[in-house]
Amino acid sequence: MKTPESLSIVLPAKNEAANLPVFLPKLLELYPQAEILLVDDGSSDDTAAIAGDAGVKVIRHPYCMGNGASIKTGARQAKGEILVFMDADGQHDPHDIAALLAKINAGYDMAVGARNARSHASWFRRVANRFYNKLASSMTGHRIEDLTSGFRAARADKFRKFLYLLPNGFSYPTTSTMAFFRSGFPVAYVPIQAGKRSGKSHIRLLHDGLRFFIIILRIGVLFSPMRLFLPISASIFSLGVGYYAYTYITEARFTNMSAVLFLSAIVTFLIGIVSEQISSLHYKNIE
Template identity: 65%
Template structure:
């Protein structure tokens, strides 16, 4: 990066004392001039103490607010022109940050570290992420290699435009990526390998978070282009209504209430899609008109 560009690294951390003992020294070696912010998300171990001892700026929270909330707090406090987000559990190699910064220097507003299949937590997560990537690629018209990767570099001014859109939970990567695509901010993907996490197991539980991941799919669609979700649904109801009407007309010679219900549902879903499209457009217009906001 150029000499005038300052980098801030934000690490959300919840009970990641062991991971920080490995990550922070390597991070300081890779980026000795960078501002390092550890957001202690209500940890019950020595996360805050370890981070301070290793020279990081620590933002503490009296209770857990979520990964996305930690990202937002770190982004507000960061002073760098470019923000780098990475996990504190040792999975992300600080040496790969240079690859992300090269993409930023080349003119991209966001550079994402894209994991390979070996970098997924388990087979189930890998399949789910593959589904998210395909859906996001269809919605945006661009190839999305890793929609949920938390290892990314962004231009601070651009990222702060969307702080109010980011959830407090785990899906901040999804929301921020789709927001950048929607606003025509260029996004690059850099293939990386990730290591095994240090310390406790992942905070994500498949059974507990199954519904949340399903909702992410709908959020992807409604955040970027609602009509791409509502038009197929409307067309499906219209086709069902038409088919059922053909059946009842040929067998009973009449138009039934069920056909009326299906046709009505098709119209209603289409109109809801139009309204959602307008709301989405206004939401992003408001974001672009307030570039200095910090969420």
């Protein structure tokens, strides 16, 4: 097990004054020697003051920059060899950190707290999360049990390799998970039961759900382009073959639409090949 001095716990926070007096004492009791950094993302309440009074290192953003931006700030400032990221609203149980660290010490480069179905407040969230997991699994070729969980531990040197890719919004877990898988860094999952936060969530379900979907596609194109372009190209080509067969049987001719479909399939396939070559450039210096 790593020594406590090599552990940094990063807490992105915005207007969490109501939750910190309950959450921070539990965390400090379990990991008194760990470096705990709270990144105050432009809070309008006493978040920073409460954290400072508790003896936690506080880093303040001058205005709200986003959850992902807070993660990047904390990762840059942290001194530990192992980074733990968790919400400051009390949803994540500090006792679960030990299970994440056990996976890291077992040889994994990232360990993610995978929430069970009861952790999601509504059936819509459960269905959406299941859909995201399956889609991302197909993009990466690895089973992803919880794509959007913000409770995770990672080796600092590996995690910092991808800071330039992380978005400033709420989808840093999506990007970091897929980046680790694509780079060949082993990722483990630990089942957890996430609690219900007090107060109002900063995530807008429909708006951020659409953003998660777009980011999955963007990261899929960035890291595994042919997993996206090849099925699209094959579908267009099959449509062209089917349409040509129909027009040949009914009109005995090759139509312009068939030609367009065949050319579109070829262009899409070539774009996938070029994208695959470009994506490989992201890994030339990763060891």
